[in-house]
Amino acid sequence: MSDHITTPPPASPPALRPVRTPARLTAVALGLAGAAWALRAVWEIRLDVTGEPASGPPDQGxxxxRPLTSLENGYHLISSVGGITAAICAVxxxxxxxxxxxxARELSGRRPRYSGFWLYAGWLIPLGNLWIPRRIVADAHQDSAPGERLPRSLNVWWTLWLLGMFGGVGLMYADDTDEVIAxxxxxxxxxxxxxxxxxxxxVAGVxxxxxxxxxxxxxxDGWLQYGGSTAGPDSAAGEVA
Structure with missing residues (x-):
């Protein structure tokens, strides 16, 4: 977790990995995950309005x-779909x-602050998961656009993510679905x-x-246009498409 280490920039245009298509797929997955959680909320309101059956909660101790009602069965299905959608979104x-x-490393010539290990473990390791993923995203933006302010959506996304993850009943709660129904x-x-x-x-993640x-x-595009290459902006767009 050392600070950025500056290395000489490459003499030729950087070989960039695709970002346009992965970004579109990720945005769609985020939208679907948000929709799934909104549907969960609607079902929870329906459960609250309907009220608990006289036989008590699903988990009798x-x-x-006890046998589930049709509304409770529906919530189980929605929860499963939401979990699958969230997993696909995470990948x-x-x-x-x-x-x-x-x-960002190619464009800036700087070694990332966090190694590839943290790209995955940073979401899971306690305490570290409070800031490492956000820092990785922020570094990618800053190294790609030196001198530009970070997007406001970054802090909104991360604040809401932490609230949703660690709010006691969010993504990381330990209760099973029957306990959530209760x-x-x-x-x-x-x-x-x-x-x-x-x-x-x-939504903010999009x-x-x-x-x-x-x-x-x-x-x-700017690198290829002004960095000494004969390739034009259309070529750059194709390279990262």
């Missing part, structure tokens, strides 16, 4: 579970981040607050992906 986001991180009957507002944070983080991708496309 002592390892016993695509990390793939995009890996590409823009490598491109919460919807008794304390739905905590669930809705976490859902709102996750949805907001997904703007973050677009912002970092845009500066790399722009600076790649």
């Amino acid at each position: 002592g390892g016993e579970h 695509l986001f990390i793939f995009w981040l890996d590409n823009v991180r490598d491109n 919460r919807a009957y008794t304390d739905v507002w905590m669930l809705l607050a976490a859902d709102a944070a996750v949805v907001g983080a997904a 703007f973050v992906v677009r912002a970092v991708t845009a500066v790399q496309l722009r600076y790649a």
Whole structure:
């Protein structure tokens, strides 16, 4: 986790990894994940309005579970779809981040602050996951667009992400789906607050992906146009498409 180490910039145009298509796929996945969590919130409101059955919560205690209602079965299905969507979104986001991180190194000639190990472990290691992923995204933007301010969406995304992850009922809560259903009957507002944070983080994440991708496309075009290469802007756009 050392500071940036400056190395001489390459004499020829940098060989950039694709970012346009990964960015589009990541933005779509973020949108779908946000939609899935919004649907969860709608179902939680329906559960709250309907009220808990007279037979009590799904988990009866002592390892016993009563038969689920149709509404509760629907929530199980929505939760499963949301989990799958979130997993796909995570894979695509990390793939995009890996590409823009490598491109930032090529464009700036600076070694990344965090090694490739942190690209994955930074999301999981306690305490480190409070700032490392955001720092990796910020470094990719700053190294691709030196002197430019970070997009405002970055801090919005990260704040909402942390609230959604560690709010006690967000992405990282340990309760199983039946226990979450029981919460919807008794304390739905905590669930809705976490859902709102996750949805907001997904929307802000789309703007973050677009912002970092845009500066790399722009600076790649500028490199090829003014850096001594005979290739033009159209060639640059194709290289990072």
